[in-house]
Amino acid sequence: MKAKIYVTLKSGVLDPQGQAVGRTLAKLGFDGVGEVRIGKYVEIDMHGQDAGKARTEVAKMCEELIANTVIENYRIEIDEAK
């Protein structure tokens, strides 16, 4: 199965990369663009586990390595079909 992890900056944390993209989009002529926030998207192939156990494992991975929980939130989806 596949674990999909979405890591986003907490609200209130400055996102200079997102601001740069927002300004560049405006310069390129895109109207109506508001705030841009950039995060990470991580896919992990998981072997030999049920979905519940996989979710617990992936949450631990996020806490220990993948997300910086001081400034980032994470959301986990488990896709059993893959």
Add this chain to the structure above:
Amino acid sequence: MKAKIYVTLKSGVLDPQGQAVGRTLAKLGFDGVGEVRIGKYVEIDMHGQDAGKARTEVAKMCEELIANTVIENYRIEIDEAK
């Protein structure tokens, strides 16, 4: 409304960042971890457009700035509730 963009490396494109995370997860004691692929997750606040027009605009943004379409795929979700 909010546009959510998922940018992922095309299959076959080497992902050294993902490999490093995979190796580190193994060193941290996580079993059953297969391939790790790391992409980008972008949220854009869009003002004053219907969902169809917003999707077209965001696809253009991806082609011109947000994704490198030589090595990356992108997927767009439009969330009208936000």
